[in-house]
Amino acid sequence: MSDSPRAAMSAAALARRLLAQARPYWAHLAGIVALDLLAVPLALLTPLPLKIAIDSALGAQELPGPLGRLGDAGITALAVAVGGVVAIALATELQKLLTWLLQSWTGEKLVLAFRAKLFAHVQRLSLAWHDTRGTADAIYRLEYDAPAIQWIGVYGVSPFLTAGLTLGGMIIVTARLDRSLALVALAVVPVLALLIRVFGGRLHAKWHEAKELGSSATSVLQEVLTALRVVKAFGQERREERRFVDQASQEVRANVELVRLQGAFYSLIGLTLAAGTAAALWLGVSHVQEGRLSLGELVIVMAYLAQLYTPLDALSKNLSNLQRSVVGAERAFALLDVLPEVADRPDARPLSRARGEIEFRAAGFAYESARPVLRELNLRVPAGTRVGIVGRTGAGKTTLVNLITRFYDPTQGAVLLDGEDLRRWRLEDLRRQFAIVLQEPVLFSTSIGENIAYGRARASEAQIEAAARAAGAHDFIAALPEGYRTPVGERGMRLSGGERQRIALARAFLKDAPILILDEPTSSVDLKTEQVIIQALERLMHGRTTFIIAHRLSTLAHCDVVYAVENGRLAAATVDQSGPLLANRGLAADAPVRASGR
Numbered sequence: 001m002s003d004s005p006r007a008a009m010s011a012a013a014l015a016r017r018l019l020a021q022a023r024p025y026w027a028h029l030a031g032i033v034a035l036d037l038l039a040v041p042l043a044l045l046t047p048l049p050l051k052i053a054i055d056s057a058l059g060a061q062e063l064p065g066p067l068g069r070l071g072d073a074g075i076t077a078l079a080v081a082v083g084g085v086v087a088i089a090l091a092t093e094l095q096k097l098l099t100w101l102l103q104s105w106t107g108e109k110l111v112l113a114f115r116a117k118l119f120a121h122v123q124r125l126s127l128a129w130h131d132t133r134g135t136a137d138a139i140y141r142l143e144y145d146a147p148a149i150q151w152i153g154v155y156g157v158s159p160f161l162t163a164g165l166t167l168g169g170m171i172i173v174t175a176r177l178d179r180s181l182a183l184v185a186l187a188v189v190p191v192l193a194l195l196i197r198v199f200g201g202r203l204h205a206k207w208h209e210a211k212e213l214g215s216s217a218t219s220v221l222q223e224v225l226t227a228l229r230v231v232k233a234f235g236q237e238r239r240e241e242r243r244f245v246d247q248a249s250q251e252v253r254a255n256v257e258l259v260r261l262q263g264a265f266y267s268l269i270g271l272t273l274a275a276g277t278a279a280a281l282w283l284g285v286s287h288v289q290e291g292r293l294s295l296g297e298l299v300i301v302m303a304y305l306a307q308l309y310t311p312l313d314a315l316s317k318n319l320s321n322l323q324r325s326v327v328g329a330e331r332a333f334a335l336l337d338v339l340p341e342v343a344d345r346p347d348a349r350p351l352s353r354a355r356g357e358i359e360f361r362a363a364g365f366a367y368e369s370a371r372p373v374l375r376e377l378n379l380r381v382p383a384g385t386r387v388g389i390v391g392r393t394g395a396g397k398t399t400l401v402n403l404i405t406r407f408y409d410p411t412q413g414a415v416l417l418d419g420e421d422l423r424r425w426r427l428e429d430l431r432r433q434f435a436i437v438l439q440e441p442v443l444f445s446t447s448i449g450e451n452i453a454y455g456r457a458r459a460s461e462a463q464i465e466a467a468a469r470a471a472g473a474h475d476f477i478a479a480l481p482e483g484y485r486t487p488v489g490e491r492g493m494r495l496s497g498g499e500r501q502r503i504a505l506a507r508a509f510l511k512d513a514p515i516l517i518l519d520e521p522t523s524s525v526d527l528k529t530e531q532v533i534i535q536a537l538e539r540l541m542h543g544r545t546t547f548i549i550a551h552r553l554s555t556l557a558h559c560d561v562v563y564a565v566e567n568g569r570l571a572a573a574t575v576d577q578s579g580p581l582l583a584n585r586g587l588a589a590d591a592p593v594r595a596s597g598r
Helices: 011-021 023-045 048-058 065-069 073-124 127-133 136-145 148-177 179-186 188-226 228-233 237-289 295-317 319-336 397-404 427-431 448-452 461-470 474-478 497-511 527-541
Strands: 358-368 371-381 386-391 412-417 434-437 515-519 545-549 561-566 569-574
Touching (some): 023 073, 073 136, 073 319, 127 136, 148 179, 179 188, 179 295, 188 319, 358 397, 397 515, 434 497, 448 461, 448 497, 461 474, 515 527
Parallel strands (some): 386 545
Antiparallel strands (some): 358 371, 358 412
């Protein structure tokens, strides 16, 4: 399976997948169909009061059965006609209300379930996929493509079925009144079918193009808003505005082309139906003049004809909406078809708590086969060891720890935990063995307490506070008006960089994982804050296998061993507090040198 979610599936395959997705709501969909079917007899009854009024109230035709013996025929006929209009209107409005309520509830539930399924799947996709594709395309498919299941399942299939039955019923009634009129009315159907065939494929292709361009415009928007501080710092607001407008303009042109196609299609549909109506009217008037039809029968035939053409018109004009929804469903299912590169094996084993021994065996990794990032790594790290990782930007330091956490799988060799290949452990259990603190701490737009407890949702307030004290964060949290309930804002921007970092450390303390990953944990704070964080790190690292990516010697001084990553390989290095970091002194990776600051 390609890592690019391309939408290409047959109509039958798409229908099967839509039915499977809608399976939990089949009873609700059946109820919608049943309510829609009630519209068929109501539609057939709608012209009847008008016929009674014309033929019996105004004309001399008797009412059928016992109604004909109820006093003044004209008054009785008028009363029956008026009562029929009111009764049919009440029944029709009640049917519409119940249908609308059930459609809304079922449709929203369908979309929610489908979005939840897509969201869960997107989270399982590998970081390599997200790095390649970005997040905007996935967001677009979740927001704008997933609702296609609502239109197809709720507003598409049932109305098509109801319209088809209405069409059949009205043809039968019209044919019984005047067969030649029914044939004239049906003459438009082959023309409509031809128009649908001609325009259907073109609309489908145009909707694909418009959605791809819409996704690209969303990508620009997300990128700029995420990096808004950089945009403002360099005064590039106008440039980014032009870039967004240029990208969005392509989507506008595609949408305008869609409107042009739809306009031509709708106009041809309308002209075809008008021609059918004109032909039927000409023939019907002739039949009235010849005495083959009464005036009331002509009125009811023309009313049926209008209702006959209404579903035909709706079905034809809904073709564009149907194509849009089909394209959206294809794109959403195509995203579901992307296979996670990092996934559990069928024989994956559970893991409660690891000792923390890490080993690289001829491990290598490449984002692209021709450009390896890491090559033939051979390294054994005993449990409880503190390992420093240094190297130039882009050398592969972060990639190395991403292999340890199994964010990526090695493209050659293996990474082992406690003597077992990482791929042998169940992924959910494996990830519980790691606590991670990044250079830019990631906080969510909830409270401080919830952020600390992110890796341990059932933690008590006392446990959260103890973790914050261990991380040196309790004092500043307690000084806030709402304490641990203080909202941190989007990405934690209501707090300073040092405060965010200490909350991230508290999160790591609370998780109490046997392996710790620290990626430049002090590079973005001042020296005073760094000392507080280093003291917290010293407590956090105690008894844990730790990997620290850092450039500051003050952080590396707490390591037992230090390795340098260069040209995709590992070499031992020394840390000298009196001078710069000395790396690549010809020492083998399996013979690390102890950090001299210890």
